Amino acid sequence: MDITKNVYEWKAEIGPALKSKATELRLMxxxxxxxxxxxxxxxxxxxxxxxxxxxxxxxxxxxxxxxNIYMSYLTVNAHQDEGLAASIAALTEND
Known part of the structure; x- marks a missing residue:
């Protein structure tokens, strides 16, 4: 049987693979x-x-x-979080 789904629809079935990859990354x-x-x-x-x-x-x-891809993802998200934190801090300083 050849079943193709949108990637996001597979999330319920791939939990063990995601957990395994997270464990591997923690070991690294x-x-x-x-x-x-x-x-x-x-x-x-x-x-x-x-x-x-x-x-x-x-x-x-x-x-x-x-x-490398995971590190890139973390770096981009860290920069976005820092930008958001700076924006919030600038808004609250004026109070």
Whole structure:
């Protein structure tokens, strides 16, 4: 049976693969890595536009996620968080 779904529809089935990848990243020194972080990284960096894929392709993408891509995801999010924090601080200073 050849079932293709949008990537986001596979989330319920791929929990163990996400957990395994998060564990691997923690062993590599990314101590805060979680399954949800891995999922969000893949959504933003690998699966732009929610493409249709087979289950084995989605699992393959998870296990092939490189530490470089994950680090890039963390760096961009850290910069966005810093920008948001600076904006909030600037708004609250005027009070």
């Amino acid at each position: 020194g990314y101590n805060e890595a979680t399954s949800e972080d891995v999922w969000n990284c893949l959504k933003e960096k690998v699966w732009k536009g929610n493409p249709s894929k087979r289950l084995y392709e989605v699992v393959q993408d998870i296990f092939h996620l490189s530490s």
